[in-house]
Amino acid sequence: MSRPARARIDLDALRHNYLRARELHRGRAVAVVKANAYGHDAVRCAHALEPVADAFAVAFLSEAITLREAGIRAPILLLEGAFTAAELERASQLGIWTVVHHEEQVRMIERAPFNCTRLQVWLKIDTGMRRAGVPAAQARAYHERLRATDRVAAITLMSHFARADETAVDTTLTQIASFDAATAGLDGPRSLANSAAVLAWPQARRDWARPGILLYGVDPTGLTQHDLRPVMALSSEVFAERSLAAGEALGYGGSFVAERPLRVGLVAMGYGDGYPGRAPTGTPVAVDGQRTRVLGRVSMDMMAVDLTALPGAGPGSHVELWGARIPVAEVAASAGLLPYELLCNVKRVPVEHVEAAVAYANTGT
DSSP, X not given: OOOOOEXXXXXXXXXXXXXXXHHXXXXXXXXXXXXXXXXXXXXXXXXXXXXXXXXXXXXXXXXXXXXXXXXXXXXXXXXXXXXXXXXXHHHHHTTOEEEEOSHHHHHHHHHOOOOSSOEEEEEEEESSOOSXXXXXXXXXXXXHHHHHSSSEEEEEEEOOOSSTTOTTSSHHHHHHHHHHHHHTTOOSOEEOOOHHXXXXXXXXXXXXXXXXXXXXXXXTTSOOOSOOOOOEEXXXXXXXXXXXXXXXXXXXXXXXXXXSOEEEEEESOOGGGTOOTTOXXXXXXXXXXXXXXXXXXXXXXXXXXEOTTOTTOOTTOEEEEESSSSOHHHHHHHHTSOHHHHHHTOOSSOEEEESSOOOOBTTBO
């Protein structure tokens, strides 16, 4: 019998989440598939989304080339833009859109010696995140410089939010006002809403949304009221059972000590597979569809779960680490991490892409 750890990717749920984002935003939506689609396989996800997606976004050129070589013909946006003049030329040849967010990228376009398809540029304006983007006070000057070249076919104006996932603070409204003031009178489509803004800030609706983590079924605002479906289910099985007497320690460091007699299941899953090694005792898991808890420290290849209250569970029992019953955001919060980190770090386990995942029942998967 092969090791039972695996990840299942529900492509139907992915499409559902994209269409839900577009419905909420009421405009076109760029499906963000950077970082290998947040660990879900960018090529497979892009093929699944291409019949419905308006465009895709990746971080840098090699990610875009991977999609083009896999047959993706929809527009692709480089969120970090080009790093060199050669990259800019290659992007133009492949019909790839590019973000411009600093002076050198503007100069690359102004000096570009090539004759090819004119560029579709997204001009990124810093409205308060202070990470990337041209200063808001200079947005008009940069816009005029880009329009003055013979290399640029169209300009989309964009910004990025620092705290859109925090619905109780007004930073997002301040950034929206800054963006609107900086771009007043400039022609071109607008793009503001990331995943959190799509879900929680209708004031950010413009021509284009840029949903990322919500595509994969995670609500970054924590509101969980938007009919998103988890796309990845990480699972394994109990492969052995142990008993602990009251007062006995379990695992590396002896950090967990049984407070009473316990039945413990050993699960074929560990931080070597991408499960968070920082997940403490009490982190939720589901065994045969019933919630229980992680016990002790997670090891590289295995972990322990509490079977005491599950008399029917034992070797061969199905274990959901995250998925339909155990939200990945809940596991991430328990481990003091972001759900982005968990999804992007899944490795070593076999990955299966399905058109519509079947919910786990006690009789099987």
